[in-house]
Amino acid sequence: MAARIDPLTREVVDLIGTVVSRYYAEYDAAAGKHQLTGAQARLLGLLTLEPLPMRRIAEHLKCEPSNITGIVDRLEARGLVERRPDPADRRVKLAAATAAGKETYEQLRSSLQFAREPLARLSTAERMALRDILRQMLGLEA
Numbered sequence: 001m002a003a004r005i006d007p008l009t010r011e012v013v014d015l016i017g018t019v020v021s022r023y024y025a026e027y028d029a030a031a032g033k034h035q036l037t038g039a040q041a042r043l044l045g046l047l048t049l050e051p052l053p054m055r056r057i058a059e060h061l062k063c064e065p066s067n068i069t070g071i072v073d074r075l076e077a078r079g080l081v082e083r084r085p086d087p088a089d090r091r092v093k094l095a096a097a098t099a100a101g102k103e104t105y106e107q108l109r110s111s112l113q114f115a116r117e118p119l120a121r122l123s124t125a126e127r128m129a130l131r132d133i134l135r136q137m138l139g140l141e142a
Contacts, residue, residue, distance in 0.1 A: 027042075052096075080101035
């Protein structure tokens with residue numbers, strides 16, 4: 001028999017779920033303004049950090065590598081992503097954001113308002129406390 005979740009934990013989980021849902025809805029809307037799907041935008045954002053092989057992209061985005069190929073193809077056709085050989089293993093192709101891809105992603109990220117509005121209601125100390133709690137929950141203690 002599963003242990004019962006206490007009401008406070010249930011409320012916190014529900015609130016986190018609401019925040020995530022609202023973030024993704026706004027993220028997908030912002031992506032649409034750049035003629036991108038949410039998946040394309042997330043992949044582009046990942047590639048602005050570093051070039052990655054398809055398998056690692058699929059792991060990060062939790063989907064099948066075959067799905068990543070189609071997304072990369074569409075981004076490549078728009079000049080936002082390019083494929084290049086991996087310097088460590090020339091048999092492996094890396095997907096990398098182009099300068100245009102990085103610029104597009106930066107514009108998309110800058111247009112997101114959701115996080116700014118609710119966070120603006122918190123003091124600096126409250127935002128720092130929230131950040132520290134989230135880091136602790138994720139095992140990223142400072």
